[in-house]
Amino acid sequence: MKTKHNRVRVVAASVAGPFHCHKKLPCQDYFKFRREGKNFVAVVSDGAGSARYGKVGARVICETIIDYLKNTKPHQVINKTCRAVEIARNKLCQHRLNKGKTIENLNDFAATIVGVVYNEGQGCFFHIGDGAALAFHSH
Numbered sequence: 001m002k003t004k005h006n007r008v009r010v011v012a013a014s015v016a017g018p019f020h021c022h023k024k025l026p027c028q029d030y031f032k033f034r035r036e037g038k039n040f041v042a043v044v045s046d047g048a049g050s051a052r053y054g055k056v057g058a059r060v061i062c063e064t065i066i067d068y069l070k071n072t073k074p075h076q077v078i079n080k081t082c083r084a085v086e087i088a089r090n091k092l093c094q095h096r097l098n099k100g101k102t103i104e105n106l107n108d109f110a111a112t113i114v115g116v117v118y119n120e121g122q123g124c125f126f127h128i129g130d131g132a133a134l135a136f137h138s139h
């Protein structure tokens with residue numbers, strides 16, 4: 001049975017970890033999903049607690065991947081995701097908070113990603129760093 005991507009339901013939440021709570025630091029997670037284009041695309045990113053601008057890195061990677069994968073065919077997901085990561089890294093090299101505008105300062109924006117691209121009953125998860133993703137099929 002094929003399911004149109006507009007029937008996908010999303011549940012998402014972010015919770016600051018114990019270290020952030022103890023140090024009274026903000027949660028550095030970011031998530032985004034889009035039903036526009038040919039695909040449903042969702043990405044979750046955890047900005048590294050040790051990174052000064054982890055929240056910024058998480059936001060930039062999520063937004064870049066969403067924009068880049070919205071019309072990607074399933075067999076192109078791996079290559080297009082790698083390209084989206086390159087684009088996000090370039091954006092962060094030029095970001096106003098990257099004082100040196102160099103790749104050496106990218107650790108200040110460190111973040112993990114977990115995402116999915118789904119279209120008409122076919123999907124592909126991608127993952128860099130720690131984290132997990134689940135998909136359920138219901139009738």
